[in-house]
Amino acid sequence: xxxxxxxxxxxxxxxxxxxxxxxxxxxxxxxxxxxxxxxxxxxxxxxxxxxxxxxxxxxxxxxxxxxxxxxxxxxxxxxxxxxxxxxxxxxxxxxxxxxxxxxxxxxxxxxxxxxxxxxxxxxxxxxxxxxxxxxxxxxxxxxxxxxxxxxxxxxxxxxxxxxxxxxxxxxxxxxxxxxxxxxxxxxxxxxxxxxxxxxxxxxxxxxxxxxxxxxxxxxxxxxxxxxxxxxxxxxxxxxxxxxxxxxxxxxxxx
Amino acid sequence: xxxxxxxxxxxxxxxxxxxxxxxxxxxxxxxxxxxxxxxxxxxxxxxxxxxxxxxxxxxxxxxxxxxxxxxxxxxxxxxxxxxxxxxxxxxxxxxxxxxxxxxxxxxxxxxxxxxxxxxxxxxxxxxxxxxxxxxxxxxxxxxxxxxxxxxxxxxxxxxxxxxxxxxxxxxxxxxxxxxxxxxxxxxxxxxxxxxxxxxxxxxxxxxxxxxxxxxxxxxxxxxxxxxxxxxxxxxxxxxxxxxxxxxxxxxxxx
Numbered sequence: 052x053x054x055x056x057x058x059x060x061x062x063x064x065x066x067x068x069x070x071x072x073x074x075x076x077x078x079x080x081x082x083x084x085x086x087x088x089x090x091x092x093x094x095x096x097x098x099x100x101x102x103x104x105x106x107x108x109x110x111x112x113x114x115x116x117x118x119x120x121x122x123x124x125x126x127x128x129x130x131x132x133x134x135x136x137x138x139x140x141x142x143x144x145x146x147x148x149x150x151x152x153x154x155x156x157x158x159x160x161x162x163x164x165x166x167x168x169x170x171x172x173x174x175x176x177x178x179x180x181x182x183x184x185x186x187x188x189x190x191x192x193x194x195x196x197x198x199x200x201x202x203x204x205x206x207x208x209x210x211x212x213x214x215x216x217x218x219x220x221x222x223x224x225x226x227x228x229x230x231x232x233x234x235x236x237x238x239x240x241x242x243x244x245x246x247x248x249x250x251x252x253x254x255x256x257x258x259x260x261x262x263x264x265x266x267x268x269x270x271x272x273x274x275x276x277x278x279x280x281x282x283x284x285x286x287x288x289x290x291x292x293x294x295x296x297x298x299x300x301x302x303x304x305x
Numbered sequence: 306x307x308x309x310x311x312x313x314x315x316x317x318x319x320x321x322x323x324x325x326x327x328x329x330x331x332x333x334x335x336x337x338x339x340x341x342x343x344x345x346x347x348x349x350x351x352x353x354x355x356x357x358x359x360x361x362x363x364x365x366x367x368x369x370x371x372x373x374x375x376x377x378x379x380x381x382x383x384x385x386x387x388x389x390x391x392x393x394x395x396x397x398x399x400x401x402x403x404x405x406x407x408x409x410x411x412x413x414x415x416x417x418x419x420x421x422x423x424x425x426x427x428x429x430x431x432x433x434x435x436x437x438x439x440x441x442x443x444x445x446x447x448x449x450x451x452x453x454x455x456x457x458x459x460x461x462x463x464x465x466x467x468x469x470x471x472x473x474x475x476x477x478x479x480x481x482x483x484x485x486x487x488x489x490x491x492x493x494x495x496x497x498x499x500x501x502x503x504x505x506x507x508x509x510x511x512x513x514x515x516x517x518x519x520x521x522x523x524x525x526x527x528x529x530x531x532x533x534x535x536x537x538x539x540x541x542x543x544x545x546x547x548x549x550x551x552x553x554x555x556x557x558x559x
Contacts, residue, residue, distance in 0.1 A: 118527070119526075141527060141530065159495060159496070159498075159499055160498060160499055160502055161499060161502055161503060161506065161515075161517060162517075163506065163510070163514075163515065163517070165510070166506055166509070166510065168502070172498040172501070172502060173498065174495050174498060176495075200492075200495060202491070205489065206489050206490075206491050208530075208534065209485060209486065209488075209489045209491060209534065210486065210491060210495065210496070212485060212531050212534050212535070213481075213482040213485045213486050213496055214482075214496070214499055215518055215519065215520075215531060215544070216478045216481045216482050216485070216540075216543070216544075217478060217479060217482040217496055217499055217500055217503065218499055218503045218517070218518065219516065219517065219518035219519075219520060219521070219547075219551065220478050220543070220544075220547040220551075221475045221478050221479075221500075221503050221504075222503055222506075222507070222512050222515050222516050223512070223516070223547050223550050223551050223554065224470045224471060224474050224475050224478070225471060225475075225507050225512035225515075226512035226513060226516070226554055227467075227470045227550075228467040228468075228470050228471040228512075229511065229512050229513070231463060231466060231467045231470070232463065232464065232467050234463075235459065235460050235463045236460075237456070237460050237463060237464060238454075239511075241413060241428050241430075241454060241464065242413070242464070242467055242468070242471055243507070243508050244413075244414060244426040244427065244428060245413055245414055245415060245468055245471055245472055246471055246475075246504045246507060246508075247426070247504050247505065247508065248414055248415055248422070248426060249415060249471065249472045249475050249476055249504065250475075250500045250501050250503065250504035250505075251501065251504075252415065252417065252420055252476075253476070253479050253497070253500060254497050254500075254501065255420070256417070256419075256420065257483065257493075258476050258477070258479035258480035258482075258483050259480060259483070260417075261415075261417065261476050261479075262473065262476050262477070262480070263415060263416075263417070263472070263473065264469055264472065264473035265469065265473075266469075266473060267473070272373075273372070273395060276395065276462075277466050277469060280462065280463065280466050281466070285549075285550050285553060286470075288546055289470070289474070289546060289547070289550060290469070290470075290474075292542055292543060292546055293473075293474040293477050293543070295539075296477050296481075296539050296543060297473065297474075297477050299539060300477065300480055
């Protein structure tokens with residue numbers, strides 16, 4: 052049994068709490084937040100606190116707060132030499148106070164408040180300074196059914212950056228699709244199977260091999276017609292830039 | 306039982322043939338292509354021909370060839386007044402020869418040669434000139450388990466354009482993620498669950514609500530650090546433009 056304390060009350064903290072709570076291999080000793088209100092709904096499931104001085108002993112303390120608050124909260128912890136991890140994709144391991152046993156437990160996934168997540172689909176990026184703590188973090192990930200990889204800070208920051216392209220920017224392209232279809236009174240639902248299939252396809256073949264469409268074919272006629280159809284300057288700019296990018300990737304090799 | 310003849314031997318034609326072939330509500334009378342070779346593997350399953358003059362009677366003739374070849378092949382058909390449809394997202398219904406009963410049977414999905422597709426996830430956009438033919442196309446879609454919608458030419462062209470954003474451009478963002486992770490010796494596999502979850506999320510909530518990340522938060526510090534990390538001019542340009550687009554979508558309303 053691994054005991055943890057969670058610090059923070061955002062999406063990651065809440066999804067982690069729910070996963071730990073369901074696991075019979077993890078016990079959440081306490082859940083801290085600087086204001087108690089967001090934790091109230093969970094008061095029957097766990098001890099909720101808003102005072103760091105009340106923190107009891109645990110195998111792992113998980114700081115799941117905004118990047119800028121991580122160092123400060125780690126500095127104010129009323130103990131030393133215990134394993135404390137943060138869950139950020141971009142903050143270095145050295146941004147935790149050095150009196151602690153430091154680690155990173157970064158879930159490479161997108162979390163929304165009202166969307167349930169299966170932790171089997173949440174790969175954890177693990178980093179530690181003291182080798183013996185790696186096992187604890189591995190066990191913690193496995194206790195909630197998650198895959199894990201040892202990833203150093205530079206690689207993690209790279210993954211966080213790649214995730215912006217793959218998640219935030221992709222989602223913005225869905226948004227553009229929504230705007231374009233809405234403008235012609237077309238139900239966005241009709242595009243949803245295509246969204247899913249596009250994501251499924253690269254689970255088994257590379258994005259390079261999966262590419263199709265006018266830009267890859269260098270089909271100037273269709274590209275020109277599409278640009279004429281677009282009624283929004285931002286949509287045009289995105290169309291032109293990503294068409295150029297696809298042409299670069301799939302250009303005729305010399 | 307609906308009888309069809311397929312014209313063309315590309316991805317759409319082949320996936321359609323396989324779906325029809327499996328259905329007990331459709332019989333493929335013939336499969337035409339201007340060269341017989343690509344059809345050879347199917348010669349035991351269907352009559353394959355390379356001469357339009359040999360075409361026999363069928364309820365629907367499906368022209369699944371490149372956009373530029375559609376009009377020409379429709380003109381050379383050795384009959385009149387039979388239902389002939391094309392499968393293109395961008396060609397108008399009037400680009401079929403007017404001696405025919407014209408229609409469109411456009412599958413809004415991405416097809417790759419070696420990736421199997423479940424036709425329950427292929428919405429067909431249907432268009433006809435003679436109202437009585439709509440029922441035939443509806444039945445044909447239903448015979449292979451596909452949803453369908455009546456969509457006019459302008460709407461279909463809009464959907465084809467939206468599909469470029471949602472499929473081709475999204476796939477290019479996956480490619481960027483692949484390039485970025487490869488450059489730091491990170492296995493692209495670790496990003497695959499995020500790709501899938503991003504697509505799944507917008508099946509139930511809108512892309513607007515699903516958005517997260519530094520651009521939405523107007524987190525200048527992270528954006529600046531990401532831009533510094535990027536080592537490729539095209540990646541930088543995409544990062545900047547899509548960050549701007551997300552800010553525009555999620556900007557503070559006045």
